[in-house]
Amino acid sequence: GENVEQHPSTLSVQEGDSAVIKCTYSDSASNYFPWYKQELGKGPQLIIDIRSNVGEKKDQRIAVTLNKTAKHFSLHITETQPEDSAVYFCAASIRSYGQNFVFGPGTRLSVLP
Amino acid sequence: KAGVTQTPRYLIKTRGQQVTLSCSPISGHRSVSWYQQTPGQGLQFLFEYFSETQRNKGNFPGRFSGRQFSNSRSEMNVSTLELGDSALYLCASRPPGAGDTQYFGPGTRLTVL
Numbered sequence: 001g002e003n004v005e006q007h008p009s010t011l012s013v014q015e016g017d018s019a020v021i022k023c024t025y026s027d028s029a030s031n032y033f034p035w036y037k038q039e040l041g042k043g044p045q046l047i048i049d050i051r052s053n054v055g056e057k058k059d060q061r062i063a064v065t066l067n068k069t070a071k072h073f074s075l076h077i078t079e080t081q082p083e084d085s086a087v088y089f090c091a092a093s094i095r096s097y098g099q100n101f102v103f104g105p106g107t108r109l110s111v112l113p
Numbered sequence: 114k115a116g117v118t119q120t121p122r123y124l125i126k127t128r129g130q131q132v133t134l135s136c137s138p139i140s141g142h143r144s145v146s147w148y149q150q151t152p153g154q155g156l157q158f159l160f161e162y163f164s165e166t167q168r169n170k171g172n173f174p175g176r177f178s179g180r181q182f183s184n185s186r187s188e189m190n191v192s193t194l195e196l197g198d199s200a201l202y203l204c205a206s207r208p209p210g211a212g213d214t215q216y217f218g219p220g221t222r223l224t225v226l
Contacts, residue, residue: 032213043117043203043217044156089156093213100169101146101215103156 002027004092006104013080014112021107023090024072030092033073035064038087038106047088048075080111114139117206117218125224131192134221138185138206145187146215147179150201159202162187191223199225 003026013019025033031052036044050057050064050073057064061080066073077084090104118137126132138145147159158171162181179189185206191198201222205215 034214036217041219043205043219046214046216049214091156100158100161100171102158105155 002030002092002094002100002102004090004102004104006090006107008107009105010108010110012110012112015080015082017080019075019077019080019084019109019111021075021088021090021109022072023074023092023104024070025092025102026071027092027094028068028071029094032093033064033066034091034093034101035062035075036089036091036103038089040086044089077109080109082111082113085109085111117204117216119202119204119218119221121221122219123222123224125226126194127226128194128196130194131190132194132223133188133190134202134204134223136187136189136204136206136218138187138204139208139216142206142208142216143185144207144209144215145181145185146205146207147187147189148203148205149173150203150220151199156203159189194225196225199223 006023034049037047038044048062048064050066061078063076087106087108089106091101093101120135144163146161150156161169165181176192181187201220203220205217207215
């Protein structure tokens, strides 16, 4: 089955710097890759996603890139702010009947003022 | 539009008991998935329901079960609770025709003593 690895497990950056989180997946049939942000005491919140027919997607300060050949995708956050501090999860799924999401272990991002 | 709601938010049970958790999806969403989140295992998929039918199941023992009602509300039940069942249980709903995007509720924190 699918396996998703995520690095780093913790990341500290200075406010205003960029943060990059990387994920790799094992199943080449996976075709949908969302990123979630989870704050303390809350459920994961979808922040951006990308499908396998797209190489890059951007939404304001957040961007995701996908390399299907290497089977890895990355989250890029520019101009980080303290409110970006949270745990970030990547996931992979195969778009099919009864799809099943497999999540990475998470990255705890701390943005230092 | 109201988000995914889960009740109760917190629950304390003792070993051997059973528990029922409830999830109300976003209005119009017919797919409901359940996940278990623990510090050691991360986010793990339990099962997905669509139109009152379970259409995908993760690798959990039969003590974990669920159902979905005609109004798309879903419940999950855990029987004969074990200490290791202590976790945050998350429900996510997905809109029809929107591919794969899913939206999470705040979760139910279950503590088994």
